[in-house]
Amino acid sequence: MLMRTDPFRELDRMAQQAFGAVGTLARPAVMPIDAWREDDTFVVELDLPGVDADSIDLDVERNVLTVRAERPGPRNDQELVAAERPRGVFSRQLFLGDTLDTDGIRADYDAGVLRLRIPVAERAKPRRIEIGTDGQRQAITA
Numbered sequence: 001m002l003m004r005t006d007p008f009r010e011l012d013r014m015a016q017q018a019f020g021a022v023g024t025l026a027r028p029a030v031m032p033i034d035a036w037r038e039d040d041t042f043v044v045e046l047d048l049p050g051v052d053a054d055s056i057d058l059d060v061e062r063n064v065l066t067v068r069a070e071r072p073g074p075r076n077d078q079e080l081v082a083a084e085r086p087r088g089v090f091s092r093q094l095f096l097g098d099t100l101d102t103d104g105i106r107a108d109y110d111a112g113v114l115r116l117r118i119p120v121a122e123r124a125k126p127r128r129i130e131i132g133t134d135g136q137r138q139a140i141t142a
Contacts, residue, residue, distance in 0.1 A: 030086050030090045031067065031069070031090050032046070033045065033047075033092070040119060041118065041119050041120065042100060042117075043115065046067060047112065048112055048113070048114050050085065051071050051112070052070075053109045055069055055070040056109060056114060060102045063096045063097065063100075064093055064096070065093065065096055065105070065116075066092070066093050066094075067091065068090070068091045069091075069114075070088065070089045071087050099120060099123075101118070101119045101121040101122070104118070104119040105117070105118050
């Protein structure tokens with residue numbers, strides 16, 4: 001049986017609306033991520049269940065990647081019996097290092113998971129440096 005009112009849950013919901021979506025042990029923060037490296041690419045996955053792909057915005061300014069998404073609330077003609085899923089606009093910023101190529105970011109959204117693939121910049125990849133000589137040999141004396 002579902003309870004129609006729970007004063008503590010209602011207080012928690014109002015606090016989240018007033019101060020933003022803050023995670024707790026019982027209710028984790030919205031947009032949780034996993035990140036790892038695959039060869040020369042960093043992969044980041046963000047959970048966004050119930051979010052329409054058209055409501056997701058990705059912006060890069062300098063080395064800060066901002067992900068914004070919106071999960072709409074119920075229609076006005078619906079009476080909610082339980083409302084535990086966060087709704088509204090969510091935002092998360094990822095601070096990218098100088099070694100990543102922000103121009104090459106690719107994004108895919110499937111089954112409620114946003115996957116970002118961020119390549120390592122060419123200047124950050126290990127490379128071999130050739131040593132040049134001008135044809136003259138010099139002896140090293142001690």
